[in-house]
Each structure stands twice: as structure tokens, then as C-alpha cells.
Amino acid sequence: MTTEQTRTLILDYIEALRTGQAADRRAEFFTEDATWTLGGDLPVSRTWKGRDEIFGGFLTQMVARFDLTQPISQEVHTVLADGDHALAEWTTHATTIDGEPYDNDVAIVFRLTDGKIASGREYFDTAYAGRLLFGRP
Template identity: 65%
Template sequence: MSSTDETRTVIENYIRALQGGEAVERRGEFFAPDATWTLAGDLPTSGTWVGPDQIFHGFLPAMLARFDTTKPMRQEVRGVIADGDRAVAEWTTRATTAAGAEYVNDVVIAFRVVDGRIAEAREYFDTAYANRVLFAGN
């Protein structure tokens, strides 16, 4: 398998686990021990999170706290483009906020895969929209 094929497979498998609600349990399978996840912008959750535990027990819960997790949260994937150890995934997130509002935001994540695991993820979405809908009044 070429590095491009391996990278695409790792990212597609991670997205399937995310969509299936298995990403937290399988984080060690998908993320290198020193992996970083960076959320661009100036949201309270923006910054760089280091290691699977910080990513899945710090960053992710801080974001999920803004949503009604009793309602579906979907990632409608548009595609994954891979080249060597790099991949870009594009999707639309659809969810309901904790306040009951509809949340729809387009997301792009640039990944780097090393030795079959995600070493780096840089996430981009409309943070002004997210701030209005998710963090207003906080």
C-alpha cells in the first residue's frame, strides 16, 4: 500500500469510527501518542491539544458540551483527498445545540499520518458562526 493509500484509509476509517460513535474508544488506534489537534480561530476551545487523551478528554468534551448530545450529530462527508502522508477531509456537521438551535457548519480538517496513525490534525470551520450559535452569552 502506498503512503497515499494508507493515509486515505486511516482517515476514512477514523471518520467512520467518528460517525459510528467509536472514535473515543478507538483513539489509541487512530492517533499517535504525541498527536496534535489544532482548532483555528478564537473560540474558547481554539488552540492546540496534544495527545489522544487531551484531544478526546479535553477538546472534544468542551465542544460537545455545547450540543444536545441526546439528538443526532452527523458528519456528511464530501470527500477525502490524500497525497503522501497528508490528507484533507471535508464535511458538513449537522447537530442541535444545547439551547435547542439548529447547527450546520462546513468543516475542513488537514491531517498528517505517520506510521499508520494521525500525527496532526488542523481543523477549520466558520468560527464566527460557531461563536454566535454555540458560545453566545458565555
């Protein structure tokens, strides 16, 4: 893929997240054996393998921590691409299931293979997420 095609795919994926279409379109965006890694010690921190596990496990568990009657948005700051790699930076805005505002800066390093996301390494303030989303002190 060209750098611009990579950048476009990542922007399209972020838009699908924003509109709630990402799970339905996962085969369009992710290789079947894609991996998603979140470091830290949250209950969802690990490497998730395969697009079904990424969406059926990781994203499902994360989204379950939010009040879905309220909007969830990604305020995109930067998408940098170089060949089959991209870095996306955004701020997630949401409301927790406890009614607290949630605003967390996110950076994700993407690697693409054959025009689809083969891996994502996500970075955000896991201590903050732990307190607001998982009730950790």
C-alpha cells in the same frame, strides 16, 4: 503509508466519529503525542497536545455544546490523500444544547506518522460556532 491507506484511515476515523466510537478507539487512530489545532478565538481554539487532551479536552468541550439526544453527523464531501497527508471536508449536522440546528462546513488537514494521525489542523466558521455554541454575539 500509501495514499490509499491514508485515505482509508481517515475515512475509518470519520466513521468512528459518526458512530461515537472515536474516543474509545483513539489509540488506533492517533499517535500518543498527536496535536490538534483549531484557530480563532473560541474557548477551544488552540493546539491540543496528546490524544488524551484531544479527546478529553477539545472534543469533550465541543460535544458538550450539542444536544446528545439528537443525532450528530458528518456529511463527507471530499477526502483527498497524498502519501502521509490527507484533507477531509465535511458538513457537521447537529442540534445545539439550546435546540438550534447547527450545520457547519469543516476542513481538516491531517498528517500521519507510522499509520496514525500525528496532527490535525481544523478549519470551520468559528464566528458561526461562537454564536451558536458559545453564546457570542
